[in-house]
Amino acid sequence: xxxxxxxxxxxxxxxxxxxxxxxxxxxxxxxxxxxxxxxxxxxxxxxxxxxxxxxxxxxxxxxxxxxxxxxxxxxxxxxxxxxxxxxxxxxxxxxxxxxxxxxxxxxxxxxxxxxxxxxxxxxxxxxxxxxxxxxxxxxxxxxxxxxxxxxxxxxxxxxxxxxxxxxxxxxxxxxxxxxxxxxxxxxxxxxxxxxxxxxxxxxxxxxxxxxxxxxxxxxxxxxxxxxxxxxxxxxxxxxxxxxxxxxxxxxxxxxxxxxxxxxxxxxxxxxxxxxxxxxxxxx
Amino acid sequence: xxxxxxxxxxxxxxxxxxxxxxxxxxxxxxxxxxxxxxxxxxxxxxxxxxxxxxxxxxxxxxxxxxxxxxxxxxxxxxxxxxxxxxxxxxxxxxxxxxxxxxxxxxxxxxxxxxxxxxxxxxxxxxxxxxxxxxxxxxxxxxxxxxxxxxxxxxxxxxxxxxxxxxxxxxxxxxxxxxxxxxxxxxxxxxxxxxxxxxxxxxxxxxxxxxxxxxxxxxxxxxxxxxxxxxxxxxxxxxxxxxxxxxxxxxxxxxxxxxxxxxxxxxxxxxxxxxxxxxxxxxxxxxxxxxxxxxxxxxxxxxxx
Numbered sequence: 001x002x003x004x005x006x007x008x009x010x011x012x013x014x015x016x017x018x019x020x021x022x023x024x025x026x027x028x029x030x031x032x033x034x035x036x037x038x039x040x041x042x043x044x045x046x047x048x049x050x051x052x053x054x055x056x057x058x059x060x061x062x063x064x065x066x067x068x069x070x071x072x073x074x075x076x077x078x079x080x081x082x083x084x085x086x087x088x089x090x091x092x093x094x095x096x097x098x099x100x101x102x103x104x105x106x107x108x109x110x111x112x113x114x115x116x117x118x119x120x121x122x123x124x125x126x127x128x129x130x131x132x133x134x135x136x137x138x139x140x141x142x143x144x145x146x147x148x149x150x151x152x153x154x155x156x157x158x159x160x161x162x163x164x165x166x167x168x169x170x171x172x173x174x175x176x177x178x179x180x181x182x183x184x185x186x187x188x189x190x191x192x193x194x195x196x197x198x199x200x201x202x203x204x205x206x207x208x209x210x211x212x213x214x215x216x217x218x219x220x221x222x223x224x225x226x227x228x229x230x231x232x233x234x235x236x237x238x239x240x241x242x243x244x245x246x247x248x249x250x251x252x253x254x255x256x257x258x259x260x261x262x263x264x265x266x267x268x269x270x271x272x273x274x275x276x277x278x279x280x281x282x283x
Numbered sequence: 284x285x286x287x288x289x290x291x292x293x294x295x296x297x298x299x300x301x302x303x304x305x306x307x308x309x310x311x312x313x314x315x316x317x318x319x320x321x322x323x324x325x326x327x328x329x330x331x332x333x334x335x336x337x338x339x340x341x342x343x344x345x346x347x348x349x350x351x352x353x354x355x356x357x358x359x360x361x362x363x364x365x366x367x368x369x370x371x372x373x374x375x376x377x378x379x380x381x382x383x384x385x386x387x388x389x390x391x392x393x394x395x396x397x398x399x400x401x402x403x404x405x406x407x408x409x410x411x412x413x414x415x416x417x418x419x420x421x422x423x424x425x426x427x428x429x430x431x432x433x434x435x436x437x438x439x440x441x442x443x444x445x446x447x448x449x450x451x452x453x454x455x456x457x458x459x460x461x462x463x464x465x466x467x468x469x470x471x472x473x474x475x476x477x478x479x480x481x482x483x484x485x486x487x488x489x490x491x492x493x494x495x496x497x498x499x500x501x502x503x504x505x506x507x508x509x510x511x512x513x514x515x516x517x518x519x520x521x522x523x524x525x526x527x528x529x530x531x532x533x534x535x536x537x538x539x540x541x542x543x544x545x546x547x548x549x550x551x552x553x554x555x556x557x558x559x560x561x562x563x564x565x566x567x568x569x570x571x572x573x574x575x576x577x578x579x580x581x582x583x584x585x586x587x
Contacts, residue, residue: 020387020390020392021392021393023387024384024387024388024392024398025398027384027387027402028397028398028401028402029401031401031402031404031405031459032401032404033427034405034413034416034417034420034459035404035416037416037419037420037427038416038419041419049425050424050425051425052424052425052430053430053433054425054426054427054430095311096311096312096315097312099308099309099311099312100308100309100311100312102308103304103305103308103309107301107304107305107308108301109301109302109305109306110302112305115309119316122316122320122321124568124569124572125320125324125565126520126561126564126565126568127520128520128541128544128545128561128564129323129324129327129558129561129562129564129565130319130320130323130324130327131323131544131548131561132323132327132330132544132548132554132557132558132561133322133323133324133326133327133330133558134319134323135548135549136326136337136554137318137319137322137323139337152315152319153315153318153319155311155315156311156312156314156315156316156319158316161312186304186308211407214409215408215409215410215411217409217410217411217522217523217526218522218523218541218545221526221545222545222549232409233409233411233412233523234411236409236411236412236415237411237526237527240415240418240527247419247422250415250419251415251416251419253415254412254415254416257408257409257411257412258408258409258412261407261408261409262404262407262408265400265403265404265407266400269400269403272403272406272407273403273467276406276463276464276467277467277468277471
């Protein structure tokens with residue numbers, strides 16, 4: 001079919017669509033290329049790493065890089081520290097934020113709106129203004145270099161309170177009224193009626209908090225001194241200072257530090273995206 | 284819900300008991316907030332007028348001298364300049380790229396879900412790990428960047444060890460790490476534009492670019508403004524990636540404000556001076572936030 005005029009727009013549209021797809025795929029590939037490069041490098045030996053031009057595929061697989069990385073630094077311990085801290089802070093925030101959100105969404109008390117606006121305002125305070133005095137307070141309490149220093153300051157969140165309050169406001173009150181008539185306490189109403197209906201919001205908060213705490217670096221850098229208290233991120237940063245050019249170990253360490261978050265992200269993408277959209281200010 | 288025998292107390296919530304109840308529900312959050320947000324905010328303000336190394340009992344009031352020292356310190360100006368360069372480099376690149384990707388994805392694309400996952404993945408990983416990967420890609424001898432430049436007979440560039448390129452390297456990585464956030468926000472904004480506007484314009488004979496500039500850009504402007512301010516606030520606070528990628532070097536060419544605060548507080552233990560710098564940063568961010576709030580108010584007024 002040599003282009004009858006009626007076919008041209010269809011052909012052109014198909015070509016345009018093809019070009020569009022190609023552009024999107026190439027951009028997406030470039031975006032994930034650093035991840036691929038990290039994973040591939042983590043399985044190479046140094047002879048494969050220090051070559052020019054770079055080779056994408058390893059000549060032989062060297063999973064022992066991971067074993068050596070875990071021997072060079074106690075990454076297993078760092079992992080346990082990070083998981084313990086991130087899970088505790090996440091669980092704690094789910095409790096404190098849902099309680100505070102319940103008060104703001106359902107209870108009437110003097111100064112409620114003013115207090116809520118103060119809360120919202122604190123979301124604008126940069127971390128680095130409160131960092132120095134928070135460090136001193138922890139120092140005074142004798143909590144420096146302990147789990148408490150990593151956990152306790154994170155046990156409340158203005159963002160989480162705000163997120164849950166907005167969600168609670170969207171739940172109709174009828175159910176609660178009948179529960180109160182049945183003699184349910186306020187805690188009972190929150191626990192048995194509101195929270196089961198708020199699972200999407202709770203999941204967003206949980207995942208978002210977990211990601212933030214697991215990836216945190218500066219706070220751990222400030223309050224942790226000893227090696228066995230380091231989190232994965234702090235451990236990796238110190239590791240990179242010590243093993244400046246041992247890219248096999250550094251890449252194995254980086255895979256270790258990114259994999260859990262990438263897995264969670266893969267299966268619970270929409271909660272990440274919701275959280276990011278709502279907070280809007282993560283660097 | 285087990286029926287409680289004649290528990291009249293909870294039958295109808297009485298106003299006066301609600302205040303007490305609210306206190307119970309708010310107390311865990313309030314304790315943490317007062318201890319680690321409100322007290323620190325005031326304390327660091329007071330601290331910024333003192334000289335204190337944290338370990339000695341002596342804490343002397345020095346008035347405004349921390350602030351005047353800051354304005355006389357050439358390193359502070361360098362750090363401020365670096366922060367501004369980083370912001371002015373990252374924000375437009377980030378916004379342009381994320382808008383382009385959002386527009387590309389705002390149509391039927393085969394495998395869109397996977398593509399979006401790919402674009403968003405850098406956002407969720409830790410800045411520390413990201414910077415370790417990029418250090419390897421910036422390696423002057425074996426890195427991918429110089430390899431690609433070699434294709435065009437350019438380079439090699441000593442990316443992270445040359446003061447002329449280190450900031451650019453940091454900016455490029457910053458854009459990669461965070462454009463996914465703005466892509467998601469732009470996508471949400473694009474979905475809010477009614478399809479009928481585009482159809483009407485197409486009937487009137489408007490081409491693709493005309494539709495983009497006359498419909499998409501103006502209707503997206505509240506989203507764009509929000510993203511602009513939020514990205515600037517984020518860029519002003521960059522730290523983790525700088526620490527791992529360049530450690531502020533070479534020759535201080537990538538030392539940014541939070542890095543400077545950290546150094547003075549926890550390396551030199553000049554708590555008062557570091558607090559003063561932190562408050563200057565706070566003032567700049569508050570100014571940006573204020574513009575945002577003002578703009579939001581006026582756009583709400585316009586809509587009604």
